Amino acid sequence: MHPxxxxxxxxxxxxxxxxxxxxxxxxxxxxxxxxxxxxxxxFLRFLGTAYVEVFRNIPLLVQLFIWYFAVPxxxxxxxxxxxxxxxxxxxxxxxxxxxxxxxxxxxxxQIRSGLQSISKEQYQAALSTGLSQxxxxxxxxxxxxxxxxxxxxxxxxxGIFKNSSxxxxxxxxxVTFMTQRIDSYTFHGLEAVMGASGVYIIICLTxxxxxxxxxxxxxxxxxxxx
Amino acid sequence: MDWDVILRNLPFLLMGLQTTFKxxxxxxxxxxxxxxxxxxxRLSSKWWxxxxxxxYVHLIRxxxxxxVIFWFFxxxxxxxxxxxGSFTSAAIAFIIFEAAYFAEIVRAGxxxxxxGQVMAGLSTGLSYxxxxxHIVLPQAIRNMIPVLxxxxxxxxxxxxxxxxxxxxxxxxWTSLVDAREFRSIELYATAAVVYFIICFVGxxxxxxxxxxxxxxx
Amino acid sequence: MIxxxxxxxxxxKLQVLHNVTEKIERGQTVVxxxxxxxxxxxxxxxxxxxxxxxxxxxxxxxxxxxxxSTNIYKLRxxxxxxxxxxxxxxxxxxxxxxxxxxxxxxxxLEEEARTLAMSLLERVGIPEQAHKYPGELSGGxxxxxxxxxxxxxxxxxxxxxxxxxxxxxxxxKEVLDVMIDLTKxxxxxxxxxxxxxxxxxxxxEIIFMDEGRIIxxxxxxxxxxxxxxxxxxxxxxxxxx
Numbered sequence: 001m002h003p004x005x006x007x008x009x010x011x012x013x014x015x016x017x018x019x020x021x022x023x024x025x026x027x028x029x030x031x032x033x034x035x036x037x038x039x040x041x042x043f044l045r046f047l048g049t050a051y052v053e054v055f056r057n058i059p060l061l062v063q064l065f066i067w068y069f070a071v072p073x074x075x076x077x078x079x080x081x082x083x084x085x086x087x088x089x090x091x092x093x094x095x096x097x098x099x100x101x102x103x104x105x106x107x108x109x110q111i112r113s114g115l116q117s118i119s120k121e122q123y124q125a126a127l128s129t130g131l132s133q134x135x136x137x138x139x140x141x142x143x144x145x146x147x148x149x150x151x152x153x154x155x156x157x158x159g160i161f162k163n164s165s166x167x168x169x170x171x172x173x174x175v176t177f178m179t180q181r182i183d184s185y186t187f188h189g190l191e192a193v194m195g196a197s198g199v200y201i202i203i204c205l206t207x208x209x210x211x212x213x214x215x216x217x218x219x220x221x222x223x224x225x226x
Numbered sequence: 227m228d229w230d231v232i233l234r235n236l237p238f239l240l241m242g243l244q245t246t247f248k249x250x251x252x253x254x255x256x257x258x259x260x261x262x263x264x265x266x267x268r269l270s271s272k273w274w275x276x277x278x279x280x281x282y283v284h285l286i287r288x289x290x291x292x293x294v295i296f297w298f299f300x301x302x303x304x305x306x307x308x309x310x311g312s313f314t315s316a317a318i319a320f321i322i323f324e325a326a327y328f329a330e331i332v333r334a335g336x337x338x339x340x341x342g343q344v345m346a347g348l349s350t351g352l353s354y355x356x357x358x359x360h361i362v363l364p365q366a367i368r369n370m371i372p373v374l375x376x377x378x379x380x381x382x383x384x385x386x387x388x389x390x391x392x393x394x395x396x397x398x399w400t401s402l403v404d405a406r407e408f409r410s411i412e413l414y415a416t417a418a419v420v421y422f423i424i425c426f427v428g429x430x431x432x433x434x435x436x437x438x439x440x441x442x443x
Numbered sequence: 444m445i446x447x448x449x450x451x452x453x454x455x456k457l458q459v460l461h462n463v464t465e466k467i468e469r470g471q472t473v474v475x476x477x478x479x480x481x482x483x484x485x486x487x488x489x490x491x492x493x494x495x496x497x498x499x500x501x502x503x504x505x506x507x508x509x510x511x512s513t514n515i516y517k518l519r520x521x522x523x524x525x526x527x528x529x530x531x532x533x534x535x536x537x538x539x540x541x542x543x544x545x546x547x548x549x550x551x552l553e554e555e556a557r558t559l560a561m562s563l564l565e566r567v568g569i570p571e572q573a574h575k576y577p578g579e580l581s582g583g584x585x586x587x588x589x590x591x592x593x594x595x596x597x598x599x600x601x602x603x604x605x606x607x608x609x610x611x612x613x614x615x616k617e618v619l620d621v622m623i624d625l626t627k628x629x630x631x632x633x634x635x636x637x638x639x640x641x642x643x644x645x646x647x648e649i650i651f652m653d654e655g656r657i658i659x660x661x662x663x664x665x666x667x668x669x670x671x672x673x674x675x676x677x678x679x680x681x682x683x684x
Binding site: 053054056057058059060061062063065066069070073074158162163164165166168169176179180189190193194196197200201203204205208 | 284285287288289290291292293296297300301304379383384386387389390397400401404410411414415417418421422425426429
């Protein structure tokens, strides 16, 4: 089993931190994009919408290739050289960039949807009792929106986790890549692939279970129609 | 920047696009009926339909598409005892994978029809199957169409993953040309634009459908 | 005609019907009234097998509703039901709503079913709406189509589950008029409603239910003039003003 077990573990580790960091970046960008789409300023709304539409309608694999193959060529030669010499793991960076931006577009969409599902009347009701804008957001809008957004957001987290597998195409040694490496050494590709599947299944089911538990803890009866 | 590279290699790129469409159509043709079947099983009260279907759906949805593609890449020759082309393996993988997603859409669509409609049908003496066929399904499908079209667009994007087992679809051709011509920016930008246009048009159609369809009252 | 014997029903831990017993004769019009949650609608749905009850027995025209040997579909075909929220099929015209079951269950021919449907639409007063979709009709019209749809199966019993509760006040009368007309035809009717005027006029018997129990029953005058139980008096005082 050794060293193949070790490879798999390495792969799993890479998968986890690639997805994790990507998710954090995606969340931050996503919140920015999502809120910009509901801002009163039409120009911001347009930017947000353009961002979401562009990064949602181009397949992730294509975006990945663009980051890895095309973007370096777009930089001035000096910058390109600097990157290749100083940045240790260019493939990883490209994968991270592609994953986070793709996911941030989807997250932005979910956030927009959640914010928009709160009716104007709710805002008005809150303001009419004398709350300031900030208080309204803090005590009324965000708790409500969060409960609506969290389930689909969980879906996106599972999504980025699964999508990290695409990084294998540019030789990022995450878990699916490892299955191919094991296959080329041992021709036991099927077993390796099954092993990797098991890893994904366990992690995804765990996340879903955990989120289900969280949801029931914070849920408000009758709020969300299931 | 040399945009001519696109024109020079247009035949190859178009061939790739054709394969992409073929793969997508085959996948939808197989995955949609399978998805409906699975969705209905998920709504069934018979445990021998419900549990297998649910296990299938949850399992497939926990695994990345690339892995499913690899499964079938390795499995197909074992199952059929003969070498299987990459297009076929990919097609089967897509059908099995996307069916799980269609199944959830179908299930949610049918569940969204109020119980009152079912009761109304049953109260006139119609059998459960008749009620499903004439009353619930027509309404459910009408409501599901926007979500279904969105899933088809996702499927179209997913075809690019067939790249990993060498299927000569659009992305693969783009990268093959790139390997020869080294014009990565022009080539991948074009690929991006092509996918974007197709998917954006698709999602605009979906939005129109949503507005027009509305919920039947 | 309908024998309800000691029916007990639970939703999980909550008991919604307690030892409900009642006998309804052929041709009678029975009104069931009571506060929300008293189990009236649930009882109605137990009669045509749309809801399941854990204990007791309901026998309709000699057939036990929950017996294994009973063909529940045949039983339902002989019982018509009208719902509070109409539940017309929105994707079919009024005519198709009415002809669906006769065609599929009684295997009537298209022609025959249509003629029947049109005559029923005339009976409820809206033949001109035949080719319209439910979405184009007012509430009162929808409910009348729903009544026609239930009558299309030529049932022996008609069950009404708060037929006017979802209607604007102006439309209640048109539906009640149709129902009053039906009572004259000799069909057995059970109506769950708050419309006491209707009850007074046509009911042979009025039953008051609360918290899953039958509290009181009586013929119209005795019920309204001399309610025996405190609870009934309380209820009547609130809704009769």
